[in-house]
Amino acid sequence: MIRLDTRDSDFEARFAALVDDRRDSDADVSRDVAAILARVRAEGDAAVTDLTARFDGHDLEATGWQVDLGECQAALKALDPELRGALELAADRITAYHKAQRPADSETTDAVGVRMGARWSAVDAAGLYVPGGRAAYPSSVLMNAIPAKVAGVGRLVMMTPTPGGEINPLVLAAAALAGVDEVWRIGGAQAVAALAYGTDRIAPVDAIVGPGNAWVAEAKRQLYGRVGIDMVAGPSEILVVADSENDPDWIAADLLSQAEHDPTSQSILMTDDANFADRVIEAVERLLPTLATEKVARASWETYGAVVLVADLGDTVGLIDRLAPEHLELAVNEPEILFARVRHAGSVFLGRHTPEAIGDYLGGPNHVLPTGRRARFASGLSVLDFMKRTSFLQCDAAAIAHLGPAAIALAGAEGLPAHAASVRARLS
Amino acid sequence: MIRLDTRDSDFEARFAALVDDRRDSDADVSRDVAAILARVRAEGDAAVTDLTARFDGHDLEATGWQVDLGECQAALKALDPELRGALELAADRITAYHKAQRPADSETTDAVGVRMGARWSAVDAAGLYVPGGRAAYPSSVLMNAIPAKVAGVGRLVMMTPTPGGEINPLVLAAAALAGVDEVWRIGGAQAVAALAYGTDRIAPVDAIVGPGNAWVAEAKRQLYGRVGIDMVAGPSEILVVADSENDPDWIAADLLSQAEHDPTSQSILMTDDANFADRVIEAVERLLPTLATEKVARASWETYGAVVLVADLGDTVGLIDRLAPEHLELAVNEPEILFARVRHAGSVFLGRHTPEAIGDYLGGPNHVLPTGRRARFASGLSVLDFMKRTSFLQCDAAAIAHLGPAAIALAGAEGLPAHAASVRARLS
Known part of the structure; x- marks a missing residue:
């Protein structure tokens, strides 16, 4: 487990290393x-x-x-x-x-009379x-x-x-x-x-x-x-943003609920209170020996766990977006304020009473989520992963009369005469 | 160019070969x-x-x-x-x-008080x-x-x-x-x-x-x-379904508008009239020498072009779905009847006055479309390719009290005690 503080002179280098650490196995299969x-x-x-x-x-x-x-x-x-x-x-x-x-x-x-749209199947x-x-x-x-x-x-x-x-x-x-x-x-x-x-x-x-x-x-x-x-998936991760009003035992359990999945899982705590950070770390150590999954959870926490101290919880937003975490827990008052500013996260758990585990099982949203910073460009599993869209277009004689000359001009510029011919034939 | 007839005894074997022909270059780069x-x-x-x-x-x-x-x-x-x-x-x-x-x-x-949803960015x-x-x-x-x-x-x-x-x-x-x-x-x-x-x-x-x-x-x-x-793209293709009421010159231009893109492009005509098929093939031969793109278009048409004769235009539906064409032109009366039955196509051009070239340039729908039968599972380029969805979940104390026991039971069954602990801690 590493501890970072945004006010340390080496913070940027160490945080950048955390962002770049892909935790993938080296095996090239x-x-x-x-x-x-x-x-x-x-x-x-x-x-x-x-x-x-x-x-x-x-x-x-x-x-x-x-x-x-x-x-x-x-x-x-x-x-x-x-x-x-x-x-x-x-x-x-x-x-x-x-x-x-x-x-x-x-x-x-x-307005030109062109009918168009899309149909999902x-x-x-x-x-x-x-x-x-x-x-x-x-x-x-x-x-x-x-x-x-x-x-x-x-x-x-x-x-x-x-x-x-x-x-x-x-x-x-x-x-x-x-x-x-x-x-x-x-x-x-x-x-x-x-x-x-x-x-x-x-x-x-x-x-x-x-x-x-x-x-x-x-x-x-x-x-x-x-x-x-669905997606190329890597090791799973959680980022918990918590203020000092939280019960350290709750937050420790949240961090370990990710860690117990796999030794390559990652759990990160961001908080604005060094004393609270200490108490969470102590709670993690208390909870670990009680878990049947202790070995896996400890390996994950000790190797990949991180605690990041920030001057102000608002400072977490930029850090969250750089990590683009699979799971983001906002255990703060008025979590909407932070959530509104975050751009990159797979799934967000708002407030003190929403542990990730609820979402893992039965909140409703999917638990298959983009890992390894892929929330920058990817989404959780959804019905769209099992569907595709067919677009369609329909012109009548008046519509193609309106659009045809422009299409012919573009086909000419691109050096595609059969494109132009297929349009020109229909201009009466 | 090959000619197939659904009533020929070797039709299934030859059509299956058409479906399986991937037209990809052999070069392994x-x-x-x-x-x-x-x-x-x-x-x-x-x-x-x-x-x-x-x-x-x-x-x-x-x-x-x-x-x-x-x-x-x-x-x-x-x-x-x-x-x-x-x-x-x-x-x-x-x-x-x-x-x-x-x-x-x-x-x-x-009804339980769980707030959830999704946000796009x-x-x-x-x-x-x-x-x-x-x-x-x-x-x-x-x-x-x-x-x-x-x-x-x-x-x-x-x-x-x-x-x-x-x-x-x-x-x-x-x-x-x-x-x-x-x-x-x-x-x-x-x-x-x-x-x-x-x-x-x-x-x-x-x-x-x-x-x-x-x-x-x-x-x-x-x-x-x-x-x-966006997608793994291969050679491009068009499938034109046309009845005998079409002008063969129009349909020939449509087929060649695809063929002129690349020697590996594919143009397929399906029709229920053998005489009309002959007239389109003749029109293709008339049009080819007039094109500056003749060499490419001829290579494509002669190598990969296909004319499929069907007993009834309704028979095209199953064949279309097997080919899952990038572009599908339905140059028939009441194209909606066929369109309603087709499941797999990238983009559909309805009626006699909608050549693919209009869609290539300025119909509105995207011209970046799934090729090589990928319309079975993939869609054309859209704003969704540049966006991602963040799901969210929020429980209050009452909501987690309602859902918590089931989550704990599932975590127990999956052997994940920290998951259970993170929920149990919040049940007061």
Whole structure:
């Protein structure tokens, strides 16, 4: 954990280093991933079978390629009622938020008589990657699957590794609740390749979303353009802006809720009170040993944690925009004042009673958000990631008579005579 | 040019081959591009200087790195009045269409008292690549720059190669009209690298758009995730659906207006009348020798052109969706009937009086569109490519009391105790 103070002479250099630190793993998996993609493209199911046996240690022919949807429904029915209620509340709230995101078609006819507009439609099929192991979160299934279904995607295909054939029943329950249409026991770059290229067994999809390890992320990056993808995701982060009126224990828990995700997660506190900063740091140390996730959370906090002292909370705005954090918590009075000035953040949690964890599960907005300063240009997952816009234009004879001469002039200037001819022919 | 008939026994195989034909160049430039990106990242301006001397044959120190904005204004003033009027009409119409695209912020407070919504904002800076040579189109400058300015981008940076120091005055005039803020005499992968990483002279941008050759496209693809990009673009295409009531000369001009762009462009006619198909093919042959672009247009038409005969125009719908064409012209009576059934197309031109060329220049909708079947999942360029959405959430004590227990249950199920602690602390 590092401590910075905007009034220190080396602040700019140290803050710049914090901004530039990408926390990405050094492993360059691009060649290995390219080889897997090429193999799945060429050999299809045989390659998937072989790679699954090698990486996940199970035989797809023996365990079955797909998880039956009935098994997903059974997992949902078998849930503890409190947990099922929580999942259903989350699904309902996420659905409501994303329904409000659905874009409206547009159409207008201008003064010249040109009719034009745009029409939105869903992709035919989407793929959803769900990691195994530490990051096998049912909340992630809901957050990725529900926007697809709200967008109107007809076929939603889940891929998840099942090392040794084992699968997380919570993930299956969430898949049932979200209306996933197919569940395959396949993981890694080979799962992403199968989704993009299709195989004899697996029909291809048009868009692929969902979190994954470095191999999955690189596979999505390489296939971007052949299919749509949600975003290149890196390690996750939270930036908490807190004044001294906060309970240090609350803020410590917020910082560690990010840190416990992964050793490469980052938690940053900005405050205008050095004494409060000390008390939060003490609270973090008190809370850490109580967590079953202590090892991960401590590694993250000690390696990437940061506490930034500012003279005035208003000074945080410029720093926030430089970091463009995935999650921004504004635990201050009148958080709207700061929020109105911030330009770059993935999702903002306003006030003292809105811990990020509420948004992770069931606030409503999506928890799939741009990481690693990508909030400068990218947005959280939404129904738009599963839709596309078709623009349209319609001229009648009078409209083209009005616009035609200008189009002909421009075509001439660009040296495109057939463009000009196609317009000129219609001028009677 | 190939001719297909849906009633032929080999139709499905031949149509599938048409769908799968990606028409991409075989050249794999990914390693060369990666090397250029790495060099510009490490060496900055020195690498840009060297690569520009090598590839574009001019010395940036001698010609000047930037084109003065005064020079752009002078190019605009020097335009032939008819051409200037055409460019201004185009700019006005494109601006009006894209203003209507600006997304609305949203905010709601639900029954539980949770306040949530989303706020849109523009990226700080965007880069616009403008090719030199054959594809140096002023219309392309307008189509890429205007959405950025309408989105509210503060700094719009144009990069264009100036082989031998020469620059197209029409491109400069369009830059002036569109409000471009900086114009650099740099092209190729090195220009894209300089935009993404920044150099001592060139401040980095957040999003990069604009057409380019294979090197530029690959550079954008490799930098996707570090910056936003518009889309991976491939060769361009048009699909014209026409009944026998059309003038064959009109339809031939439409087909060739696509073909004349590039030898890898594709023009496809679908019709229900074999005799009409013959007459269009004859008209193409009549028109070709009259074009200054004959060589390119003929290469495209002979290599990639296709005429598909269908029994009924309604049969085109499934074929259109499989091709997901960049441009779709519906030159039929009541084009709305077909349009309502089509799911995948970049931009649609309705009726007999709407040649694609009108949309290329000044209909209003953007002419930067998804190619190579990407209309299955991607949209044309819009203000959204220069904006991002920040979601927000606000609970008060009562709201978190309502939602907290479910969040705690889910955090427990996911094995994330600090998530649970951050919520539990706020339940009084």
